Amino acid sequence: MSTPPVCNYEGSDYQTSFWDQGGREYEDRAEAIALKKMLPKSGTLRVMLELGAGAGRNTPRYAGFERIVVLDYSTTQLAQAQQRLGRSDKYIYVAADIYRLPFRSCQFDAATMIRTLHHMADAPKALGQVQNVLQPGAVFILEFANKLHPKSILRYWFGKQSWNPFTLEPVEFVKLNFDFHPRAVRNWLGELGFDVEKILAVSHFRVGFLKRLVPAKLLAALDGFFQPTGALWQLTPSIFIRARLPQKGTETIHIPENIVDLFKCPDCGNEKLEEKKDHLHCPNCQAKWAIRDGIHDFRERS
Ligand SMILES: C[S@@+](CC[C@H](N)C(=O)[O-])C[C@H]1O[C@@H](n2cnc3c(N)ncnc32)[C@H](O)[C@@H]1O
Ligand SMILES: [Zn+2]
Known part of the structure; x- marks a missing residue:
């Protein structure tokens, strides 16, 4: 099965260069403020899937969940996440491609995908994978980079930018880096059966001189004040959406105690993987999925 290309962060110093030393406090x-407004505060908080978790910058913000599957394509990002979060039963580290998720259907109570749709050349396909692994009634918190904001609109009107911020197609401004139109994202979620519950407009003040003048804490608090305007219009560079799958009756699907029972073979779809010392074995197609340094690796069979 062919899948779209992956923006590979293997060996990248993203966390240090972009966040820790990149002036992005x-x-x-x-x-953090947006996530607090978006995360469910009660109800079922058992297993959360964090897609494109990177170095685990946001993971501590999901502490209310019993278990968190920290998923990324890059094992070096996951190793950094392990350093930050530690190794315990709470965190399950998974190296996998979002286009080829190694989970059985309906396994998660919630999922988040922050700054990661940004790298999806086939966003509807990626979102379809997420929909498949969520339980009925589950919450999906999605952040995406918005192509429709004042800077892109002005640049377009003044002839400084060829692409049109008002049209629905994504724009690939650098290879495998995409900005999306908010309506296109809402449409894709709707087509997959999600109900959009809440929209927040985030990062109103992503402007160099403001960031230099005003302390980050104060500027972020101001942003938090304006975030709910996302319900009315979405003109900030970053948009958060909380979407939910419809509940089917009162039944909740049993979530397995044993980690191996979360998984399926991403090659053949077999749901009965066998646990070996350093890998999971698929008795159907004979694939071996390595477990190395506490990371379940589903990228390539060995
Ligand atoms: C911009 S970083 C964001 C990391 C984290 N969510 C944060 O906000 O700090 C994007 C992450 O998505 C991961 N990623 C990109 N394409 C992926 C794919 N197809 N499957 C799994 N992870 C992917 C990258 O490895 C990278 O860690
Ligand atoms: Zn298999």
Whole structure:
């Protein structure tokens, strides 16, 4: 099965260069505020899937969940996440491609995907994978980079930018880096059966001189004040959506105690993988999925 190309972060110093030393305290704080507004506070908080978790910058913000599957394509990002979060039963580290998720259907109570749709050349396909692994009634918190914001609109009107911010197609401004139109994302979620519950407009003040003048904490608090305007219009560079799958009756699907029972073979779809010392074995297609340094690796069979 062919899948779209992956933006590979293997060996990348993303966390250090972009976040720790990149002058993005304001953006990080604004996201923390948005996530707090988006995360479910009660109900079933058992297993959360964090897609494109990177170095686990946001993972501690999901602490209310019993278990968190920290998923990324890059094992070096996951190793950094392990350093930050530690190894315990709470965190399950999975190296896998979002286009080829190695989970049985209906396994998760919630999923988040922050700054990661950004790298999806086939966003509807990626979102379809997420929909498949969520339980009925589950919450999906999705952040995406918005192509429709004042800077892109002005640049377009003044002839400084060829692409049109008002049209629905994504724009690939750098290879495998995409900005999306908010209506296109809402349409895709709707087509997959999600109900959009809440929209937040985030990072209103992502402007160099403001970030230099105003302390990050204050600027982020101001952003938090304006985030709910996302219900009315979405003109900020970052948009958060909380979407939910419809509940089917009162039945909740049993979530397995044993980690191996979360998984399926991403090659053949077999749901009965056998646990071996350093890998999971698929008795159907004979694939071996390595477990190395506490990371379940589903990228390539060995
Ligand atoms: C911009 S980083 C964001 C990391 C984290 N969510 C954060 O906000 O700090 C994007 C992450 O998505 C991961 N990623 C990109 N394409 C992926 C794919 N097809 N499957 C799994 N992870 C992917 C990258 O490895 C990278 O860690
Ligand atoms: Zn198999």
